[in-house]
Amino acid sequence: MKKLLLTAALLIATIYSAQKKYVLVVHGGAGTITKSTMTTEKEIAYRAKLSEALIAGYSEIHKGNTSVQAVAAAIVIMEDSPLFNAGKGAVFTHDGTNEMDASIMYGKDKSAGAIAGVHTVKNPIKAAIAVMQQSEHVMLSGVGAENFATEKGLEIVDRAYFKTEERWESLQKLLQNENSKKTSQNTVAEAYEVDQKFGTVGAVALDKHGFITAGTSTGGMTNKKWNRIGDAPIIGAGTYANSQVGISGTGWGEYFIRATAARTLAAKMEYQNKSIKIAAQETIDEIEKLGGDGGLIALDKDGNIAMPFNTAGMYRGAITEDGEIFIEIYK
């Protein structure tokens, strides 16, 4: 870990240049993340974990493995960390459960897999990959998805595994707010703490064979009800990949779905020959126009990246083909 931190510290200073060819980009969520509300310890922890995810994914690419394996390696690191709203750090639903969604898409053949509403699968991204590779379906949900994951030999954990004190307190605070006043349409953001921390994680990788994979994993919104499904497991909304570009989103999921965010970005490149940076920024602009917020990461076949967001911050990082790491949190 010490070595990782050192590597990160040394390389964070690396100038972020368009000339560099990136092979992996990750995010750990967008939201009201500001320097003033962040402790040094916490910032170091986030930077270290993002570096670890980048190095894990990079290692797969370096070995000549597929971008699917790279995305899996990077996301598993973040799912296993309580820092992010995915896997171990998933937020709580209104009913006090952790209900997780994940998806993956492989640009080579546009194969895809997704799971929604699982409570016991340790690494939801692995379940999404199993759906993609070992079923004839794209999307499974609820108990069915859990049974499928069990059948495929994925690690199943007790529901208690996902309980973290910080997330539990977030729910209690929101429940108290709900009890003390009627939540109107105007206070939706407040009721779901949507601006506080989305915390969804995602990764997009480009392997040595030239193929792109995008993946996303999340616990959704604190206090969510009615088995709500957000954009993370929706192919075309939170995740998309084709032969040209891969995208993973993080933000207010409802707006990402309505904007078909990930597909919109790819379509602007595919049909209008727009650069990844312009296509990505325009997509965030469209989400903002609808009234939503969040961010996304994108990586194209030439190794160019874009990481726009319209929130105060977004945990994000990328690594070049030479292993240079770039990490940012604030605007």
Place this chain on the structure above:
Amino acid sequence: MKKLLLTAALLIATIYSAQKKYVLVVHGGAGTITKSTMTTEKEIAYRAKLSEALIAGYSEIHKGNTSVQAVAAAIVIMEDSPLFNAGKGAVFTHDGTNEMDASIMYGKDKSAGAIAGVHTVKNPIKAAIAVMQQSEHVMLSGVGAENFATEKGLEIVDRAYFKTEERWESLQKLLQNENSKKTSQNTVAEAYEVDQKFGTVGAVALDKHGFITAGTSTGGMTNKKWNRIGDAPIIGAGTYANSQVGISGTGWGEYFIRATAARTLAAKMEYQNKSIKIAAQETIDEIEKLGGDGGLIALDKDGNIAMPFNTAGMYRGAITEDGEIFIEIYK
């Protein structure tokens, strides 16, 4: 009903012309629907029901109501009929349940609603509309979606309501096939009877205010497992609408998701200025290239329609602003 049939019979002969302005288009599923396997009685029943759906939706538009109301009226007619794989005629899952999905999108403001995996909501499309209009979410699933529908006062029925003999026998046949031989990846189509009848229903309407709505409702695939979610409730896959065009798909859902079918069609119009007919055909071609099949209906803001499919047939119909009805089943 007699009057409806007469109206339909008189108007079916109407020449399908590009000059006509259509205000509503519906489908009742694509698949292996051929003249040789169809009885006259059955064909008349399908034509009559599609006409009834068109007239119900047309009546809303004629009154100056929104395209959301028109789509709802048309789809409810088909959901309440055992002829289609939606609502009353929903197919059975592997476990012998009826598990329904639906979605709606309103082009005016890109608002959207969807429900996945409900067992007791009489009209899934109404639940999707309630999600769009009465919740801050876009997609709800399973028991949560049912609780939401109950809370909003929608009609809840006993699970037995959805049991139809024909669909039950389809499941039994597939289960017998499964028992008699191992299903390999190569016989997926056989295992799920995917080519036999998709039967998903959908509607796209253009109201007098110039706004488009698209909606889709389905029971999914016979013998589906693991709480599989298909394209019907996925915004951008089975359903999409913006200010320019609305789309509803029917077919092998996994391919429609991977092709982000509905959004792809709209993107070709939005970003490449392609006509609705070309954009629609190219979308079906992309689905076919991936290995999938099915069809879709699309209606643009000028009243142009497209209804391409790459299966043997698709139950489909449209109605002009003057109330002229056009219905087709085969190629």
